[in-house]
Amino acid sequence: MTAPVLSILIPTFNRVKYLKIMLDSVIPQVEQNSLQDKVEIIISDNGSDDGTKEFMTSLSTEKPYIRYSRNEKNIGVVKNILKLFELTNGKYWMFYGDDIVCEGTLQKVFAEISENPEIPLFIFAQKGYKGITTNKAITLHHAVRDFFYYMGNMCTVTKTEFLKENLEKYYDKIATTCWPQTHVLLLEAYAAKMDRPVMLNTFEVYDFQIPDDNNVKGSFYFYEAGFFSLMRLAYMVSDQ
Numbered sequence: 001m002t003a004p005v006l007s008i009l010i011p012t013f014n015r016v017k018y019l020k021i022m023l024d025s026v027i028p029q030v031e032q033n034s035l036q037d038k039v040e041i042i043i044s045d046n047g048s049d050d051g052t053k054e055f056m057t058s059l060s061t062e063k064p065y066i067r068y069s070r071n072e073k074n075i076g077v078v079k080n081i082l083k084l085f086e087l088t089n090g091k092y093w094m095f096y097g098d099d100i101v102c103e104g105t106l107q108k109v110f111a112e113i114s115e116n117p118e119i120p121l122f123i124f125a126q127k128g129y130k131g132i133t134t135n136k137a138i139t140l141h142h143a144v145r146d147f148f149y150y151m152g153n154m155c156t157v158t159k160t161e162f163l164k165e166n167l168e169k170y171y172d173k174i175a176t177t178c179w180p181q182t183h184v185l186l187l188e189a190y191a192a193k194m195d196r197p198v199m200l201n202t203f204e205v206y207d208f209q210i211p212d213d214n215n216v217k218g219s220f221y222f223y224e225a226g227f228f229s230l231m232r233l234a235y236m237v238s239d240q
Helices: 016-032 052-062 077-087 105-115 140-151 163-174 180-191 213-217 227-236
Strands: 006-012 039-045 066-070 092-095 121-126 136-138 156-159 198-207
Touching (some): 006 016, 006 077, 039 052, 039 077, 066 077, 077 180, 163 180
Parallel strands (some): 006 039, 006 092
Antiparallel strands (some): 092 156
């Protein structure tokens, strides 16, 4: 079986309402562009008891490119995200919460990675974000300096070339940060040993769902996004 080109990784816990909306935004893009053999969507359910299991079991049976993994008990946000990386088979990965994959995202992503096969990390735009004004390759230092928080919010596509070895080598350190997806993508870009390993792109790939009490109470980052854990990562990938 041929490995997929792109893995879309989605952690979830008791948010089936938002998960359905998110999947409704990406499934038509996969099927209308005949990408079923090139995309895998992986959902890691952290022990939900709100109907997520029933919904995802049925959906993944119907659509084989969707893979559903369930933890029998909640293992914590960070380890649930790291489990997604362990399950990844694609040449590249994107990380989403249960938010919205903007229209046209998959076509644009596939075009960019095809045109720039040497680039390990792409930073795309979030709907409404004005911080990316041009398409260009930048250094890792530039990316950390200007887009560190932004990269933790699901606007990236990253090669998996060094994924498994980084997970094995740095698992304990990654597991103690609050943004493991950012930790992993920066390690992968750093391992590529390129002067300008990051490609900025103005195309919008990500949009927030309308917030309500569930979004706020369920948001890990409001409680655990500690400044020092983020700075420790920035220091790790810095040459200074």
